[in-house]
Amino acid sequence: MMAEAVTRETFDSLAAIQSDPRSPLRWSSPFVLPLWLEAWWRSFGRGRPDILAVRRRGEPIGVAPLMIQGNTARLIGDVNVCDHLDVITAPEEAEVFFQALCDHLRLRGVHRLDLELLRPDSIVLREIVPAARRRGLTVEIEPKDASLELALPGSWESYLKMLTGKQRHELRRKLRRIDQTAPHVFQTVSDQERLAAAMEVFFKLFRSNRRDKSDFMQEPMITFFKTLSQSLAEEDRLRLFFLEVRGVPAAAAMCFHHHGTMYLYNSAYDEQYQSLSAGILCKALSIRESIRSGMKVYDLLRGAETYKRHLGGQPVTLYRCTIELR
Numbered sequence: 001m002m003a004e005a006v007t008r009e010t011f012d013s014l015a016a017i018q019s020d021p022r023s024p025l026r027w028s029s030p031f032v033l034p035l036w037l038e039a040w041w042r043s044f045g046r047g048r049p050d051i052l053a054v055r056r057r058g059e060p061i062g063v064a065p066l067m068i069q070g071n072t073a074r075l076i077g078d079v080n081v082c083d084h085l086d087v088i089t090a091p092e093e094a095e096v097f098f099q100a101l102c103d104h105l106r107l108r109g110v111h112r113l114d115l116e117l118l119r120p121d122s123i124v125l126r127e128i129v130p131a132a133r134r135r136g137l138t139v140e141i142e143p144k145d146a147s148l149e150l151a152l153p154g155s156w157e158s159y160l161k162m163l164t165g166k167q168r169h170e171l172r173r174k175l176r177r178i179d180q181t182a183p184h185v186f187q188t189v190s191d192q193e194r195l196a197a198a199m200e201v202f203f204k205l206f207r208s209n210r211r212d213k214s215d216f217m218q219e220p221m222i223t224f225f226k227t228l229s230q231s232l233a234e235e236d237r238l239r240l241f242f243l244e245v246r247g248v249p250a251a252a253a254m255c256f257h258h259h260g261t262m263y264l265y266n267s268a269y270d271e272q273y274q275s276l277s278a279g280i281l282c283k284a285l286s287i288r289e290s291i292r293s294g295m296k297v298y299d300l301l302r303g304a305e306t307y308k309r310h311l312g313g314q315p316v317t318l319y320r321c322t323i324e325l326r
Helices: 012-019 034-044 091-105 123-134 156-162 164-180 195-209 211-216 221-234 271-276 278-292 306-310
Strands: 003-010 050-056 057-068 070-075 111-117 138-151 184-189 239-243 248-258 261-269 296-304 312-325
Touching: 003 012, 003 091, 012 034, 012 050, 012 057, 034 091, 034 221, 050 091, 057 091, 091 156, 111 123, 111 138, 123 138, 123 312, 156 164, 156 278, 164 271, 164 278, 164 306, 184 278, 195 211, 195 239, 195 248, 195 261, 221 239, 239 278, 248 271, 248 278, 261 271, 261 278, 271 278, 278 306
Parallel strands: 070 111, 261 296
Antiparallel strands: 003 050, 050 057, 057 070, 111 312, 138 296, 138 312, 184 239, 239 248, 248 261
């Protein structure tokens, strides 16, 4: 059997791995893309990250973006800004990748992997957990949270038909009301030239929306959002949606896309336009735009806000997984 080597990567070398068209690695979660990991680490990280790649004949077969504290290793990120995480590997290489990673971590005195939040279709739950159990390791899995998502059909009318009768009636009523009572424009900002000004509008709406949102959007969170949005825009992943009413920004939705899924990352609205349902309409129109652009899934991410179900979101359980390495 060909021996595997574990190397410590930088954000730059990780980005090179991701951009390699020959690479078979599966980046299932956007929250472990190099741009996301780097934005998070530069805003919230301490020390040096342990981005560990398992290589065979110099070529990576898997990556674990870790932060190690004492005898425990966790995935880079946190639940405040990363809705789900995962390791990066080709599914058929997952067991070999995990074995080499385990051996390396044990030699460093790491005895536990504490991994959250994980989707049911994550590489960790589908491939790593069975491999760990085959090795006789103790594995514990517990539900921790849920996100909501919906499969997108090929047209807006087909989407409306997916909703329940009540949901469809309410959404059409809201759209009809704003059409009849207020001049409005829905627009998308994705280019780098307009990004800085658009983000300032987003921040203003965000801070004025609710007290808890205002408290959330402080330094270093502002720095994180600015860095992240810039990096997403550079890769043409960012979509900032704005609903303007009477020429004034009334609502915004910060979205990004990855592998055919549009993610609703954050949103805000001006409360003086609450009677026009500006917040939920901005999100609904972002779904319409996602359908037009060919997206297959719209992920509303974590949070129990009622609008997510009103827009047709279906729950996806997110898990925490701990693996004892000894």
